[in-house]
Amino acid sequence: MSATTEKADKPGLAVTTVALLVVVFLQIPVVVVVLAAFSTTSYLTIPPQGWTLQWFAKVLSDPTYLSAIRMSLILAFGSTAISLVLGTAAAYALFRKAIPGSEAITSFLMAPLILPAVVIGVALLQYFSMTGLRGSLFGLLMAHVIITVPYIVRSALASLSGLDLAVEEAARVLGASGFEAFRLVTLPLIAPGLVAGALFAFITSLDNVPVTIFLISASQTTLPVLIFSSVEMGVDPSVAAISTLLIVATGIILLIAERRAGFHRFV
Amino acid sequence: MMKTRTGLMLIAPLALVLAGFFLVPVLMLLPTSFGEYLPGSGMTPGVWTLENYTRIVTDDYYLEVIWRTLGLGLFVTLACLVLGYPLAYLIARGPQSWRVPLILLVVFPMMLNLVVRSFGWIALLTNRGLVNNLLIDLGLISTPLKLMFNLTGLMIGLTHIYLPFMVLMLVAAIQNVPRDVESAAATLGSSRIHVFTSVTLPLSAPGILAGSILVFVLTISALVTPRMLGGPTYKVMATVIYDEYMQLLDWPSGSALSFTLTFMAIAVIWLSSRLTKRWAGMA
Amino acid sequence: MSALTFDRLGKAYGETDVVKDVSLTIGEGEFVSLLGPSGCGKTTILRMVAGLVEPSRGRILIGNDDVTSLPPNKRGLGLVFQSYALFPHLTVFENVAFGLRRRKVSGAELDKRVKEALAMVRLAAFGERYPRQLSGGQQQRVAIARALAPHPRVLLFDEPLSNLDAQLRDEMQIELKRLQRGLGITTLFVTHDQGEALSMSDRVGVMAKGVMQQFATPEDIYHRPATGFVASFIGKPNRLSGMIASRDGAGGTVKLGNSLVLPAAKLDQPAGARVDIVIRQEAIGLAAGEAGQGALPGTVALRSFSGARVQYVVKLADDVELVAEAPSSGPDAALPVGSPVALRLDPAAVFAMTPEGERA
Numbered sequence: 050m051s052a053t054t055e056k057a058d059k060p061g062l063a064v065t066t067v068a069l070l071v072v073v074f075l076q077i078p079v080v081v082v083v084l085a086a087f088s089t090t091s092y093l094t095i096p097p098q099g100w101t102l103q104w105f106a107k108v109l110s111d112p113t114y115l116s117a118i119r120m121s122l123i124l125a126f127g128s129t130a131i132s133l134v135l136g137t138a139a140a141y142a143l144f145r146k147a148i149p150g151s152e153a154i155t156s157f158l159m160a161p162l163i164l165p166a167v168v169i170g171v172a173l174l175q176y177f178s179m180t181g182l183r184g185s186l187f188g189l190l191m192a193h194v195i196i197t198v199p200y201i202v203r204s205a206l207a208s209l210s211g212l213d214l215a216v217e218e219a220a221r222v223l224g225a226s227g228f229e230a231f232r233l234v235t236l237p238l239i240a241p242g243l244v245a246g247a248l249f250a251f252i253t254s255l256d257n258v259p260v261t262i263f264l265i266s267a268s269q270t271t272l273p274v275l276i277f278s279s280v281e282m283g284v285d286p287s288v289a290a291i292s293t294l295l296i297v298a299t300g301i302i303l304l305i306a307e308r309r310a311g312f313h314r315f316v
Numbered sequence: 317m318m319k320t321r322t323g324l325m326l327i328a329p330l331a332l333v334l335a336g337f338f339l340v341p342v343l344m345l346l347p348t349s350f351g352e353y354l355p356g357s358g359m360t361p362g363v364w365t366l367e368n369y370t371r372i373v374t375d376d377y378y379l380e381v382i383w384r385t386l387g388l389g390l391f392v393t394l395a396c397l398v399l400g401y402p403l404a405y406l407i408a409r410g411p412q413s414w415r416v417p418l419i420l421l422v423v424f425p426m427m428l429n430l431v432v433r434s435f436g437w438i439a440l441l442t443n444r445g446l447v448n449n450l451l452i453d454l455g456l457i458s459t460p461l462k463l464m465f466n467l468t469g470l471m472i473g474l475t476h477i478y479l480p481f482m483v484l485m486l487v488a489a490i491q492n493v494p495r496d497v498e499s500a501a502a503t504l505g506s507s508r509i510h511v512f513t514s515v516t517l518p519l520s521a522p523g524i525l526a527g528s529i530l531v532f533v534l535t536i537s538a539l540v541t542p543r544m545l546g547g548p549t550y551k552v553m554a555t556v557i558y559d560e561y562m563q564l565l566d567w568p569s570g571s572a573l574s575f576t577l578t579f580m581a582i583a584v585i586w587l588s589s590r591l592t593k594r595w596a597g598m599a
Numbered sequence: 600m601s602a603l604t605f606d607r608l609g610k611a612y613g614e615t616d617v618v619k620d621v622s623l624t625i626g627e628g629e630f631v632s633l634l635g636p637s638g639c640g641k642t643t644i645l646r647m648v649a650g651l652v653e654p655s656r657g658r659i660l661i662g663n664d665d666v667t668s669l670p671p672n673k674r675g676l677g678l679v680f681q682s683y684a685l686f687p688h689l690t691v692f693e694n695v696a697f698g699l700r701r702r703k704v705s706g707a708e709l710d711k712r713v714k715e716a717l718a719m720v721r722l723a724a725f726g727e728r729y730p731r732q733l734s735g736g737q738q739q740r741v742a743i744a745r746a747l748a749p750h751p752r753v754l755l756f757d758e759p760l761s762n763l764d765a766q767l768r769d770e771m772q773i774e775l776k777r778l779q780r781g782l783g784i785t786t787l788f789v790t791h792d793q794g795e796a797l798s799m800s801d802r803v804g805v806m807a808k809g810v811m812q813q814f815a816t817p818e819d820i821y822h823r824p825a826t827g828f829v830a831s832f833i834g835k836p837n838r839l840s841g842m843i844a845s846r847d848g849a850g851g852t853v854k855l856g857n858s859l860v861l862p863a864a865k866l867d868q869p870a871g872a873r874v875d876i877v878i879r880q881e882a883i884g885l886a887a888g889e890a891g892q893g894a895l896p897g898t899v900a901l902r903s904f905s906g907a908r909v910q911y912v913v914k915l916a917d918d919v920e921l922v923a924e925a926p927s928s929g930p931d932a933a934l935p936v937g938s939p940v941a942l943r944l945d946p947a948a949v950f951a952m953t954p955e956g957e958r959a
Contacts, residue, residue: 059409060402060405060410064402065406067402067403068403068406069406071399071400071479072418072422075422075479076425077440077476078425078432078433078435078439078440079424079425079433081436081440081446082432082435135329135330135333136330138327138329138330139326139327139329139331142323142324143327145323146318147319147326147327148324148327157331157334158330158331158334160334160338161334161338163533163585164342164578164581165574167537167539167558168345168557168575168577171561171570171574172338172341172344172574173337173341175341175348175567176337176340176341176344179344191333191337192337195333195337198330198333198334202330215680215681215684216684216687218649218678218680219680219684221650221651221670221672222671222674222676222677223672223697223698223745223746223749224675224698224701224749225672225701226670226672227318227322227670256429256430258430258539258540259539262562263561263562273430273431276432277431277540277544280431280544281548289435289439292429292431292435292436295428295429295432296428296432299424299427299428302427303420304420307420312423313420313423316484
């Protein structure tokens, strides 16, 4: 390659500088929240006036927060597990072209991504009010399956599309039943993609406010909805403390996913 | 070859869940949007009206909210494009060793809880927040700037929230531009800027469009960030729907506005897919 | 080991017949190739035998068992894929063990049989490797070991050598043949490469458009093609358009150009029919000098050297051109362009086939 083409490919100093400033911009609120969580004052100054862990202690001894965390985890694990099973099964059937009209079906399975979340929220609010499911764990779980399953379907279809169909046929001819061929050959091969999809689903469930807020009961809320409502009441450093815990958890999950499955390839 | 019956058994569970908890609830919202609001008790039984929709297109308050929502969508999309392209370009074409760390630094805020990120911006932008304190300490201003509960706050917050989506779409688009074509243009005597504007930019256009549509639709649908940074008074369509359902209990108006928002989102997606098909036909 | 029988086997997708009523029996321990251009139905037959495609008509028998409606895992076959289709997430050992584990073989017996199979393909030391760490030829051998390990009743090959480079392909042909002879396993081998089919098989089935054109020994296929298609597909044929000049018993004469009339031993078409005339290059005798009795006079128009043989483009009367060969070490290896030659054609090597697109 000549010097000219070499130069034409590479981002220049100006582009690099702007890009790195944008990366910094993306991290600013994260840094601010973490600093606020350790600050003695109830509002934030730089540098902070003093350091304390009292906000963490306060949050972790507050039964409201603890029960909201529990609820969020139940919903996130439950809906991810259900979506993983239902979504992978459906994607597999679509991949094997078992049913005519697979394109239309795929669009239908992805539709919850297109509709504004707030619309899904109010539709389910009315539906659950009519059917008596409002405030029930089952209703909430199904709502979270709806908003998480498109991520599973998408990542499962993407992983499957890179698969040589002959590999599964080879397993069949060697004596594996249809299910064995899927479990022993196809599933291990698409597992990294499914892990990435499950992570997206898990985070999406854990993150959700616009659907959940319409469906929770007065006594039982989720963590993001609790933070959302607390902020309406006014800024409180304990919100920063719980947020910091979420930031650390997200960071750890992301790093593990990157180490184990090369997560950056799936985003 | 998989048997049709096996395929049906695999798809049916998800299809039923989606039908029962997505399709039917959304369809059942439709009659509500033609109902008449009865203050206090909900809907007048047996009365059908178009008024919920006519009000949206005639009432000054609704029109202001709709134009504000669309304007916000447009601004945030442009801001994400301008800020996102250099970063995407650095990820796609910069040093190989920077690639994974940069992607992770883009994905990390995206994976982070939306409420937490919006809370971070509140801490930055409120009257006694970090930005105002800093400016006052530096002696640049004497009274705090109003950065929240207005358009400024929403623009900053939403741009930050949706920027990662744009960056990831643009990275994919720039990677799809064959480097040979860029090299060819360069060997033919094009300057770097000319190579970029005549080759890289047009060839990454489908990705730019896809990223823009995604950010635009997400922005006009957003509830959490506008609510947290806009407060109860500075409203967009999603927050109006929220209030109509949760505070006023005016479900007919809320559902009519919901369908209007849905219609806008789908119309934008449909238009863009038409445009993409036309581009594909040209290529 | 068992015989493999097709009884009026057919497959249609919608209105299109891709395999039309094929009946044949492959004897115990026999090596049979299905040969034909792509789309001729040979791979569909193989996939029907394996149970991966459901036949529209007819039956498949392994030994005396009708397996037509059995799923692939109940047929006890070995199949080697064109893409090898190794399991990328399993070691070579586990790839080969896969079929045995499905048959509930375990422990020392499993270990012994996997090692046996790997030793057979000379990969005994590679058990702990992953497929991606092997060369194409080694992957090919793992695929063969994997198919053989469970002791299948019939071994199937789907164009297994087409992804190898030429030299490796020749080596594998010999290795495969030796392996198959040693095990005495009934084998069905699908290929589009005539060299492969002729050199490895006990019998060859030549297919075109879903129809079995000829099922015979390689010698018969080569020297006594049953149809014009087989003649044109095997060897290096000259193919020229002409017509049937006259009929006499089974044979007659064909006419090329305005005046060039050649005897042909076997013709199917009536006198006056427009046909494609197929004459194999290797069946034409070529000698330098003027043509004597029963030979055709011509002149060398082009000479090209290809190793063991030399090809000449020879111009005959009416500007008809034929390609003929001479050994590159013989006396006729260096005839200059323009020099006179005499061609001798065996009537048994002249075939006529109805031109493409004129068959109803």
